[in-house]
Every structure is written in structure tokens, then in C-alpha cells.
Amino acid sequence: MSILVVGSVALDSVETPFGKVENVLGGSATYFSIAASFFYHDICLVGVVGTDFPQQHVDFLISRGIDLDGLEQIEGGKTFRWGGSYIDDLNAAETHFTDLNVFSDFQPKLPESYKNSSYVFLANINPELQMNVLKQITNPKLVVCDTMNLWIGISLPVLLETLRKVDILILNDAEARQLTGENNLTQAGKQILTFGPTRVIIKKGEHGAISLTESTFFSAPAYPLTAVFDPTGAGDSFAGGFMGSLATADNVSEQSVRRSIINGTVIASFNVEDFSLDRQQTLTPEEIDERFRQLEEIVRF
Amino acid sequence: MSILVVGSVALDSVETPFGKVENVLGGSATYFSIAASFFYHDICLVGVVGTDFPQQHVDFLISRGIDLDGLEQIEGGKTFRWGGSYIDDLNAAETHFTDLNVFSDFQPKLPESYKNSSYVFLANINPELQMNVLKQITNPKLVVCDTMNLWIGISLPVLLETLRKVDILILNDAEARQLTGENNLTQAGKQILTFGPTRVIIKKGEHGAISLTESTFFSAPAYPLTAVFDPTGAGDSFAGGFMGSLATADNVSEQSVRRSIINGTVIASFNVEDFSLDRQQTLTPEEIDERFRQLEEIVRF
Numbered sequence: 045m046s047i048l049v050v051g052s053v054a055l056d057s058v059e060t061p062f063g064k065v066e067n068v069l070g071g072s073a074t075y076f077s078i079a080a081s082f083f084y085h086d087i088c089l090v091g092v093v094g095t096d097f098p099q100q101h102v103d104f105l106i107s108r109g110i111d112l113d114g115l116e117q118i119e120g121g122k123t124f125r126w127g128g129s130y131i132d133d134l135n136a137a138e139t140h141f142t143d144l145n146v147f148s149d150f151q152p153k154l155p156e157s158y159k160n161s162s163y164v165f166l167a168n169i170n171p172e173l174q175m176n177v178l179k180q181i182t183n184p185k186l187v188v189c190d191t192m193n194l195w196i197g198i199s200l201p202v203l204l205e206t207l208r209k210v211d212i213l214i215l216n217d218a219e220a221r222q223l224t225g226e227n228n229l230t231q232a233g234k235q236i237l238t239f240g241p242t243r244v245i246i247k248k249g250e251h252g253a254i255s256l257t258e259s260t261f262f263s264a265p266a267y268p269l270t271a272v273f274d275p276t277g278a279g280d281s282f283a284g285g286f287m288g289s290l291a292t293a294d295n296v297s298e299q300s301v302r303r304s305i306i307n308g309t310v311i312a313s314f315n316v317e318d319f320s321l322d323r324q325q326t327l328t329p330e331e332i333d334e335r336f337r338q339l340e341e342i343v344r345f
Numbered sequence: 346m347s348i349l350v351v352g353s354v355a356l357d358s359v360e361t362p363f364g365k366v367e368n369v370l371g372g373s374a375t376y377f378s379i380a381a382s383f384f385y386h387d388i389c390l391v392g393v394v395g396t397d398f399p400q401q402h403v404d405f406l407i408s409r410g411i412d413l414d415g416l417e418q419i420e421g422g423k424t425f426r427w428g429g430s431y432i433d434d435l436n437a438a439e440t441h442f443t444d445l446n447v448f449s450d451f452q453p454k455l456p457e458s459y460k461n462s463s464y465v466f467l468a469n470i471n472p473e474l475q476m477n478v479l480k481q482i483t484n485p486k487l488v489v490c491d492t493m494n495l496w497i498g499i500s501l502p503v504l505l506e507t508l509r510k511v512d513i514l515i516l517n518d519a520e521a522r523q524l525t526g527e528n529n530l531t532q533a534g535k536q537i538l539t540f541g542p543t544r545v546i547i548k549k550g551e552h553g554a555i556s557l558t559e560s561t562f563f564s565a566p567a568y569p570l571t572a573v574f575d576p577t578g579a580g581d582s583f584a585g586g587f588m589g590s591l592a593t594a595d596n597v598s599e600q601s602v603r604r605s606i607i608n609g610t611v612i613a614s615f616n617v618e619d620f621s622l623d624r625q626q627t628l629t630p631e632e633i634d635e636r637f638r639q640l641e642e643i644v645r646f
Binding site: 134227228229230231234248250251252254261262263264265266268269270271272299302303305306340342343344345 | 573
């Protein structure tokens with residue numbers, strides 16, 4: 045009963061008010077699967093890299109128990125590279141360059157052993173590819189999807205078609221507003237539920253997240269950090285923590301979903317404390333539990 | 346053991362996407378005292394109006410048990426009038442006019458019977474006047490203060506002097522950032538605690554509120570409204586519900602403060618459902634309790 049993630053594996057160059065790194069491990073599938081690995085141990089990754097992708101990154105993913113049978117390596121190809129900075133606003137990256145490289149021809153092809161995955165996360169890729177992935181899956185228990193302003197802008201019809209096949213949509217506040225034309229996030233969330241998903245989770249950065257179904261409303265706090273070192277990967281870390289936790293619960297009761305959203309919040313809060321996935325290298329289950337308890341305390345009244 | 350509020354009593358002309366009203370009851374002291382009256386029954390108001398102030402508004406305040414001995418009426422004077430609209434952004438009013446009228450010479454003078462008030466709310470007025478009020482108070486249990494961008498901009502030294510005598514500062518996110526130069530709200534809150542207050546409450550509109558002391562952090566949810574009809578007075582309604590609830594508890598334990606913040610949130614959520622204080626005309630204790638319970642459910646995990 046595995047979690048499948050399809051998304052990017054990348055080498056990022058990032059600048060924040062706290063420093064600068066070049067060609068460090070990144071990508072949505074990477075952040076997601078590492079985050080999920082803190083809660084669950086059967087995670088299958090589908091992505092593509094070039095021959096320039098450092099073996100140490102492969103080793104790190106394997107050390108976290110991630111199944112890389114679906115990580116294609118294109119001979120002579122170059123890995124997807126993204127460069128950006130968060131100088132004035134830690135909530136919005138300024139992209140300096142996007143070299144898609146081998147990712148430009150990415151056609152997700154699921155290994156046989158992946159096709160009966162129970163939990164599917166369609167990371168932020170072209171909705172055409174997201175649909176393509178869903179066609180290869182036999183009988184998933186839960187399909188969760190991410191998207192971004194680009195696809196809402198240029199691929200809305202396919203995105204809406206994809207959403208009809210999705211159980212949970214996770215997106216940020218700006219994306220929810222763009223997708224619906226609604227400024228009020230509660231209203232935007234309700235409208236998204238008419239597009240197909242039975243649940244929508246709207247991430248609000250430092251303001252936490254809200255989760256809506258037709259009959260429930262959950263307000264999740266953010267973990268109060270006094271400094272965000274590097275926000276890259278926060279959203280995918282949230283999604284990974286969320287789905288890893290949910291797969292362990294193996295039910296989608298409101299309570300399981302809420303506790304999983306908090307686990308997602310916790311992993312995302314650690315992720316932004318350092319560049320790349322550096323913080324996850326030393327992160328322990330005890331630290332995760334401690335922050336979960338702090339969040340319980342933060343909302344109690 | 347009374348609650349004292351010093352602030353404006355006004356006639357507002359407001360336009361929102363949902364409609365338009367002219368010369369309706371408004372003002373910080375009005376919103377505050379009516380909100381507090383849902384929780385507490387000894388509320389003293391200090392403010393000033395002109396002879397044009399309609400008797401029906403006086404009657405409404407009296408019907409809610411507000412002590413108006415401190416409401417000065419200037420013979421032949423005109424009441425403070427404010428006109429504004431919330432067309433593009435419900436979080437920020439566009440001011441069309443501010444006719445201070447009798448409010449321009451407002452010098453708060455406390456009736457003898459007010460001087461031993463236990464709970465003091467210094468609504469958003471010139472910090473010189475806030476200081477002036479504090480000098481007239483004998484021995485308050487708790488002093489809570491509001492402020493705004495104007496005073497942070499033009500009266501920072503006096504504002505900082507006032508804050509040294511204040512127990513709790515309530516302000517919104519933009520004001521907290523302006524006051525500290527910190528973008529991160531947790532960091533801004535911590536910095537404000539070094540200015541004097543032992544607690545700061547930062548209101549974040551649709552994202553709820555946070556409350557910090559040196560050793561505690563509370564994240565309060567917003568009540569999820571699908572439409573904000575008219576945001577005027579939300580902040581003062583929050584403060585009034587908060588202090589009314591806190592005066593009833595008559596202690597400032599972390600739990601009492603948190604439950605009072607939720608009561609403030611509830612009253613503010615009702616306030617924005619209609620123009621002026623129209624919603625408060627029909628609001629019942631049962632409706633307040635019900636929304637309090639809904640907020641408990643909204644954050645439970």
C-alpha cells in the first residue's frame with residue numbers, strides 16, 4: 045500500500061536574506077517524498093534527472109527508504125535547474141532562471157509495481173501529465189493534487205478536467221483566489237469543492253492553512269517561526285507530511301485529516317529553517333512530536 | 346468595578362460592495378462599549394458629540410446599560426463624521442472625508458465616578474490624550490490600548506511613552522509591522538513586548554489573531570464568513586468583546602485571555618454582517634455561545 049508521488053527532482057540555486065546556495069537538491073517530488081518518509085515507509089517516486097544528478101542525492105533519498113524505480117535518468121541529459129531569490133518577500137520567489145532540461149520532455153511512466161499505489165500525490169506539474177498519471181493508476185484510495193498560477197493561467201480546461209478526478213486539492217491562497225476569482229478564501233474554498241474535490245486545503249503561509257469539505261471547516265495554525273531561512277519546498281513538505289501521516293492512519297476521517305494537516309505543518313516548519321533539505325538530514329521523530337504538541341498548545345482555549 | 350472606554354462617537358457614511366449608508370452610528374467607543382455590553386454590565390464611556398447626535402443613538406447605548414455620564418455634548422457643535430468605502434479591499438477602508446468637528450478639541454475628562462475604573466480601554470485616539478486619560482485613573486487593574494498608522498507615523502515618541510504604561514496592546518498586522526519595522530509578525534510581536542506591554546494581540550482580519558507574552562503564544566482562528574458586509578468597527582468590537590469577557594472572568598490567566606480573545610472574535614464576526622451596529626440590535630447570548638462553540642470545533646485536532 046504505497047504512496048506515489050510524481051513531480052520534479054531538481055537542482056536549485058537560491059538566495060535569501062540569510063545566504064545563498066547553488067545547485068542544491070530540490071524539486072517537488074524530492075521535498076514531498078522526504079517529508080512523507082518521516083511518517084510512512086513505502087513511498088514511490090516518479091521523476092526524471094540527467095547524468096549530472098549527484099549520486100549523494102540518490103543516496104540520501106534511498107537512505108530515507110524512497111523507492112526510486114520510477115526515477116528515470118536520461119543519458120547525457122541535464123537535470124532540471126531552478127534559480128530564484130526571496131529578497132523582499134519570503135512568501136513569493138523571484139525566479140531568476142528555469143532550465144527545464146530533461147524535465148521539458150518528461151512523460152511520467154509508472155513502473156508496474158507502482159500502478160496499484162493507494163495514495164497518489166500529483167505534484168505541481170502540467171495537468172496534462174497529471175491526467176496521464178491517473179490513467180496509469182489502477183484503483184487509488186486517495187488522489188491529492190497540487191497546482192500553480194502558471195497552469196491556472198494557461199491550462200485551465202485541462203486542470204478543471206483533472207480536478208474532477210481528484211479527492212483533495214492543495215493550493216495556496218493566491219492560487220485559490222486566481223482559480224475562483226473569489227477574494228474571500230472561505231468562499232473560494234467552497235467554490236473549489238464544486239469543481240470535483242471533496243476536500244480543499246488552502247495554505248496561507250505564516251497564517252497557517254484552512255481545510256474545507258461540504259460539511260466541515262478546519263483552521264490550522266502556522267508554527268510561529270521568528271525567521272524563515274528559505275521557504276523553498278515548504279508547500280511540498282507540507283503535502284508530504286500530510287500524506288505520509290494520512291497513509292499511516294489509513295483513513296480519511298476528519299480527525300485523521302486534521303492531525304495529518306498538523307503533521308504537514310510541522311515538517312514544513314522544519315523545512316524552512318535551512319536551505320534545501322538540510323534540516324531534514326538531522327530531523328528526528330522526537331522533534332516532530334514536540335512541535336506537534338506545541339501546536340496543540342498554541343490553539344487551545 | 347467598571348470598564349472604562351475613551352474614544353470616538355461618530356456618524357459614519359459607508360459604502361461597501363453590498364450597499365451604502367449615510368450618517369449611521371459609529372465610532373470606536375460606540376463599537377467597543379456595545380460589544381463589551383454582551384458580556385459585562387458596568388461600562389463607562391468617555392467621548393464627545395454635538396447637538397446633532399440623534400437621541401435614538403443615545404437611547405440605544407442606554408438600553409445596553411452603557412453609562413453615558415462621560416459623554417459630553419457640545420452645545421451647537423457637530424458630531425465627528427467619517428466617510429469611507431471598502432470597494433476593492435475589505436481589509437482597508439478608503440477614507441472619503443474626516444470631519445473631526447467637536448472631536449478636534451476633545452479633551453477627555455473623567456467624571457469622578459469613572460476614576461476608579463478597573464479595566465481601561467484607550468481606543469484609537471491621539472496618544473497624548475491616551476496619556477491624559479491614564480493620569481486621571483486611580484489604580485486600574487488592566488490597561489488595554491489600541492493605536493493606528495497615523496499615530497505611529499506622526500506621534501511615535503508619545504505613543505512609545507504611552508505603551509510603557511499599558512498592559513496589553515491590540516493592533517492589526519500592518520500596524521505591528523509599521524511599529525517595529527519587522528515583516529515577520531511573531532518577531533514584531535516579540536519586539537512590541539520590549540516596549541512595555543506584557544501582552545500584544547495582533548489582529549489579522551480573515552486570518553484570525555495572535556497573542557503573545559514573553560512565555561506564551563496563542564493563535565486564534567477567524568470565524569469563517571463567506572461575506573463581510575461592512576468591516577467598519579470590527580477591531581473595536583473585537584476589543585470590546587475581549588474586555589467585556591475578561592472583566593467578567595476578572596483575572597488575566599492565559600486561559601481567560603484566550604477565551605476572551607475568542608469572544609472578541611465572535612462579536613467582531615457578527616459586527617461585520619451588517620452596516621453600523623445593526624446586527625448588534627438583534628444579537629442574542631445564544632447566538633454568541635453557538636459561534637464560540639463553532640470556533641472550538643474549527644480548531645480541534
